[in-house]
Amino acid sequence: MTRAEEFEQLRPLLFSxxxxxxxxxSEAEDAVQETWLRLEAAPAPPRSTRAYLSAVVTRVSIDVLRxxxxxxxxxxxxxxxxPLLTDPYQDPERSAELADSLSMAALLLLERLSPLERAVFVLREVFGFGFPEIAxxxxxxxxxxxxxxxxxRRHMDAGRPRFEADRKEREELAERFFDAFREGDVDGLRELLAGDVRMVGDGGGKAPQWAKDIVGAENVARLLAAIVSPLVKIGIAVEPQQVNGQPGAIIRDRDGKVVNTLALDILDGRIQTIRSVINPDKLRHVGPVADAWAVMREANQSRRPQIDRTR
Structure with missing residues (x-):
């Protein structure tokens, strides 16, 4: 097997x-590409290509993270x-660890760790590497x-997110949620939300976004119902989709361009957190990105009563 063939075989693991x-x-893809360049430049083939490439991509990622x-x-x-729609790496023996570590909540928890702690935790707890390889x-x-x-592990266990264990139940609840969302059904939305549900958005200053977190079932249900009607009028589509291993959706404009993604945290039969990513810089890998400001202007325009100019 050539170096290139070995690398391609290991690419899903390296990206993950x-x-x-x-x-x-985008940064993960760049780190994987840099890892390939270093393998290509290596004077002799490594004794273990998997160990060598895993070490290189880890070191590159630590530097980028800093x-x-x-x-x-x-x-x-x-x-x-x-947002990540599909994890390219699959390992039946570690499927639970891989899924748990992919959620938005878990990744945000990992942000609290130092770069070295984060790398060690990922290699050990998620991918099951031995300490000699990690060292x-x-x-x-x-x-x-x-x-x-x-x-x-202590930091992660203290704030470790818990999710509904039954995937089918989560997906059914998410389906009911998005049905109620499309219909602007305040009561239907409210009954699916935890009392202290939070709706949080990441616009990065580059897209329209509510000024602060929306908290509480009543507030979140009413806001969702209020924003959906004008969006439906202008052809917005809600496409259910797994987002970081959790139920979610891609919101698209009438041309199929991505406006934002939604990810749901579900526990005890209720939605605990709704996270929206609308920063266009974070959506380009999902597909062509819509102009969210233009979408908002058109949606606001659709709210205004139309004047009959034929009289």
């Missing part, structure tokens, strides 16, 4: 490692990971890596 460390599809931290501190409004990847001793893993 990088995405969980970085929370960015510089990204500064940009995220200056980010306008809440920062969310770039080689992050350039620390095995003992230091074990300490990093303990600290990271």
């Amino acid at each position: 490692i990088a995405y969980r460390i970085l929370g960015s599809v 510089s990204a931290r500064v940009r995220r501190e200056e980010y306008v409004g809440p920062w969310f990971p770039e 080689s990847a992050v350039g620390r001793s095995e003992a230091a890596c074990r300490q990093l893993a303990v600290r990271a």
Whole structure:
């Protein structure tokens, strides 16, 4: 097998490692490409291609994350990971860990860790790497890596998100939610929301977004019902879709361009959190992106009574 063939075989794993460390599809893809360049430039084939590439993509991702931290501190409004529709890496033996680590809530929790803690946690807890491999990847001793893993696990366990275990139940609830949303059914929405539900948006200052979190079932239900009617009038479509392994949707304009994504956290038969990503820079990998400002203007225009100019 050639180097290129081995690399392509391992690409899904490398992307999945990088995405969980970085929370960015575009940065993860860049990290994987840099990893290929380093493999291509290596004078001799590595003893274990998987171990070598996993170590390289981890080190590249740590470096990128350190510089990204500064940009995220200056980010306008809440920062969310770039939505991921499909995880390219599948491992039946670690399917639970892979799914849990992909959610928006888990990735936001990972943001609280240092870059080294985050990398060690991802390699150990999500992908099941041994400490000798992890030590080689992050350039620390095995003992230091074990300490990093303990600290990271403690932080993650303290705030670890819990979700409805039954995937079918989650999907059925999400289907009812999006049906009620399309219809602007306040009562139907309210009964599906937790009493203290939060609706949070990431516009990054580059798209229209509510000024602060919307909290409470009544407030969220009424806001959703109020915004959907003018959106439906101008041809907006709600496309149910798994977003970061959780029930969600892609909102598209009449031309099929992406306006935003929604991801739902579901627990105890109720929606706990609704996260919207509308920053166009975070949606380009999903498909052609709509001009959200233009969509909002058209939706607002549709609210106004039309004047009969034939009289």
